Amino acid sequence: MGRMDNEPELPKVEWLNDRLQLTLAFSKRYKMSTAVCYLRLHFPQELSQHHDDEIETALVSNILSRLNRSIRNIDTLIKINRTDFAILLVDITEHDCKQICERMISSISDTYTIDYRHFSISSNIGICMFPYGAEEPEKLLVIAKAQMYVAEARGENQFSLYIGELDQMASRKVLIENDFPYALKRGQLHVQFQPQYSLEKKAIEGAEALIRWNHPSLGEVSPAEFISYAEEAGMSNQLFFWVFEEVCRQIASEKIRIMKYSINLSVNQLLLDSFLDDVKEIIHLYSVSAKHITLEITENIEIYSVKTVNERLIALKEAGFTIALDDFGNGYFSFSDFIKLPIDYIKLDRNFVFSLWKNKKHKGVVLPIINMAHNLGLQVIIEGIEDQTQFVEWAQLGCDIIQGYFISKPITFEAMMDSIAEIEERAEAVRNQG
Template sequence: MTQLLVIEDDANVRTLILKLLQAEGFEVISANDGQAGIQLAQALEPDLILCDIMMPECDGYEVLQRLRQHAGTANIPFIFLSAKSERIDLRQGMELGADDYLTKPFKRAELLGAVFARLAKQASVTQPYVDEMKRAAQTLSQLAYRDPLTNLPNRILFHHQFQEAVAQAGRANRSIPGRSQVLIAILCINLNRFKAINTNLGYSNGDLLLKLVAERLEQNFGQSNTVARLGGDEFSLLVTDISQGEVVELAQRVLKLLGDPYDLDGSYVQIQISVGIALYPQDGNNPDRLLNHATMAMRSVKAKGSGGYQFYTPEMDALETERQLIESKLNLALARLEFQLYYQPQINLITGRIIGAEALLRWKDPERGLIAPDKFISIAEETGLIIPIGEWVLRTACAQIKIWQINNRLPIRISVNLSARQFKQDNLVELIAQILQETDISPDLLVLELTETSVMENVETTILVLKELKQKGIHISIDDFGTGYSSLNYLKRFPIDTLKIDQSFVREITTDANDAAIAKAIIAMAQSLQLKVIAEGVETEDQSNFLRQNGCHAMQGYLFSPPVPAEEFEQLLLADKRL
C-alpha cells in the first residue's frame, strides 16, 4: 500500500488531509512539527511527503533541505502546503527541490490531483496503478464539478464556464472594431412552491421533478449554452452572444417549456417558474455578482406570487440591503420585546356592534419606528423565525382575551393568523391547547385564520389537523378567500366556521361587476355550507350597504376603525361604539 507522510502543525487541517487521503485507500502517517516529520521520513521512507511551510522552529523549507541531503529520502516526491502564494515563496520552494506547491485553501480535487500526479511520475509505479489513478481523478472531477442528482454542472463548473464566456466575448469585441458589445446573460430559474411537491408527493417525486426539469433545460438549451443546477430547486442558464430582445424571447420559452405538466409516478403536476435575469457587462463582471443580481431579480418575481421573468435593476440593491438589515434586526426583535399586537374590530352588519377583532402583528423598531408587516413577515417565514414569533402572538392574544373578559365581563372573540409554516408544526394542536390552559380562556373565544393557499398544500393532513382543533372548541376561519385555488369539493370537507372575503374584491365591489359577482357567489356558497362571512377592507358606506343587502354577516375595515393598540380597542368596547 502506498504510504504518505503529512507534516502539518494545524490539527484541523492535518485531520482533514488525513481523512481525504485515507478515503482514497492510502496509508497515511502524520507529524505535527518539522522535526518529528524529518524523523518519521528518515525512519519509514514514505512514497510521498506533504509538508506545511509555516511551522515554528523547523519550517517546511528546512525540512525539505534536510531530507534532500539524506540518501533514503532525497528522491521522495515532496509537495509544499502553504497559505503563501507569492512567486518568491514558490521559487524558493522549487529551488530547494520541491515537486509541487499547493496554496491553502485548496479543493479536494486539487490535493488529490497533485498527489496522483507526483506518484505517477515515480518509476516504481506500475501502469495499471497509473490507470487507476487516472480513473480516480476523473471520478473526483465528476464529483467536484457535477450535480450528483441531475449530472448538470454545479456552481463551481458554472463559474469556470462563465470565465471562459467572458474571455471569448472579449476576443470577439476586439476582433471586430465597431461591432456592438457581446452580451452574456445569466438566467436564475426557480421552481415556485417546490416544497409542496416534497410534502404532498414525497421526496422521491421531488427528486424526479428536478431531474425532469434538468432534462428539459438540457435538451432544449444545453447544446450551445450552459445549464447548471445551483442547489435545491434553483437552476441557472448561461447564454453568450445574445441581445436583450433575444433574452426576453429566451425567458418566455423557458417559462413555457417548464410550465408544461410533469408525470410524477402517475401524478400530473404543473409548476410556476420565476426567472431572474442579469446581463454582462452592465450588471456585473464576475459570476458571483451576476448570479447575485439574477437571484435578486428572481426573488422580485417570486414576491409577486405568480411566476414570470424580471431583469435586474440597480434599485434592487437597495431592496436587498433593506431585506438583509431587517433580517438581522428581526433576530433580536423578539428578545427585546419590540413586537406588539394591534386589534381591528369586526362588526356585525345587522346590529352594528363589535363582535370580535383580528389581532395584527406590528414591529416597533427603536431606531426606525413602526415597520409594516409586509416588510418583515415574508422574511420571518423564510428564516423560520415565524415559529417563535407566531407562538408569541398566540400567547399575547389569548392573554389579552382574558384581560378584556375580566375588565368588561364580555366574551371577545379574537382571530389570530397562522402562517403555512406554523400550521405544519407537529406539535401545533398541543401547543395551542397548552396556551389556552395557561391563559385560562375558553377555546370558543379563539379563531385561527389560515389562508386559502396554505390549507390546500396538503389537503388530507389539513383536514386531520383542523378536525383536532375543532374538537377542542377552537373556531377556524379561511382568510383571503377567493384568491386561491380551492374547490367546493374540498371546501365542504374542511371543518371551518368562517370565510373572509379578500379586500381585493371588496375594494371595487360597488363599481366592478366582476368583483360584485364574486362577492355574491362567496356569500351564497358560505350560506349553503352554513358558514359565516366576514368582508375585509370595508372603507365606504356603499360597500357596507352592498354587503349587508347580500347577506354578509360581518365586516372589518377603516369605515369603522383601523387596527389599534389594545388600550384603544378597549375604549371602543367601553364606549359601545357602533357602525
C-alpha cells in the first residue's frame, strides 16, 4: 500500500446532528427507512500507545477511501474522532443495510503496509434504523453506539443491529463515554488513597493515589471504565496533572507522618517537554517535597526510546522524586533494557499476582524475581493481596511492601490517616500468628 497524503474530505462532526435532522426529515416525508451506523476502528496496540500521527494519518486515509467505495453515493460518512465514524444510509432496507455493513467491515479488515511496517486493522459497527429503532436523531446515534459495544463483545469485525432492547452494559459504556469529558469540569472526580504496608518497618510507609468518578446516575465508576476514554479524548495529560495537584493539595497539610504518595504516570506524559518544570511548579506551590512523591510508570515503555525515557527519569530522580515500575510481569521489554532504568521499586501486576496465586505457582516464579530485584538494589511491591492467607505467604517470600484490600481498600485521605494505627496493628498481629 502506498502512502496517501490527504484524507478524503468528509463532513465535519459538528454537522452530524444537522445531517441527521435533514436525513430523517427527508425519510419521514417520503416514508423511507434510514439506518444510522456507528463504526469504530481498532488500531494495533503499538500504534495506539505510540501515537505515530504520520502513520495513523496514512492508515485512516486508506480506510476512508475503502469506506467511501463500500457505501452508495446517496449515503453520508462522517468522521467523529480518530477511531469513530457515523454512516447515514438513506432509503435502505434491513437486508441491504446488513450487506453494506458486511462490505464495510470486509473492506477495512486487512493488513496494511506503510514504510515496510505491517498493521492489522479491525472494526465493529452498531446499527439503529429509523423509524423502527427510534425517531429522534440523538437517540438513533446513542442506540447505534450502544450496539457497536454489543458487536465488540461478540468479537472483532462484527456488527449488531438494534432489535428493540438495549444491552445494559453497552448502554452504560455509552453513558460513561459521553459524560466523562465533562466530569472534571463538574467536580465529579476525586482521589482516594490505598495504603502500602512495609514488612521491614512494620508500618504504612506509603499510599497509591487512585482517581475515582462519582457519576450522578451511575454512582462510583472505576478508572478501568473511563481511563481509556480519557486517552481517546486527549485528556490523559490534563487528568494526570489534576491528580498530581490534588495529591499535593491534600498532603500539604500533613506534617505528622512522612509517607510516600504514588501517582500513576504514562510515558506520554513523561515525554512532554515541560513535564519536569510543571511538576516542580506544583510541588513548590503547595510546599511539598519531591521525596514524598513516587511516580509509577507503566512497563510498556519498550515502544519508546529507552535512552530518552532514562534521561527523563534520571532528571526526575535528581529532582528528588522516587520512581516505581508499575505492572511488572507483563513482559514488555528485555532484561537488558530493564536494568538500565533508574528505578527504585518494581510493582508486580495485580493480574500477574492473582494468576500465580490461582495456579499455585507464586513461590517458584516470584521468589527469583524478588531476589533479582534485591540484587539490583530495588524494593518489590506486591499489590492485589486480598486475604490473610495471601498476606502471610507473600510476606514469607521476602517482598518489601504489600498493597491490597487486606491492608485497606482505597479510602479518603482523612480516613486513611485515621486508620493507619489500626491497619498496622492488625497486619502485625497476623504476621505473628503466621
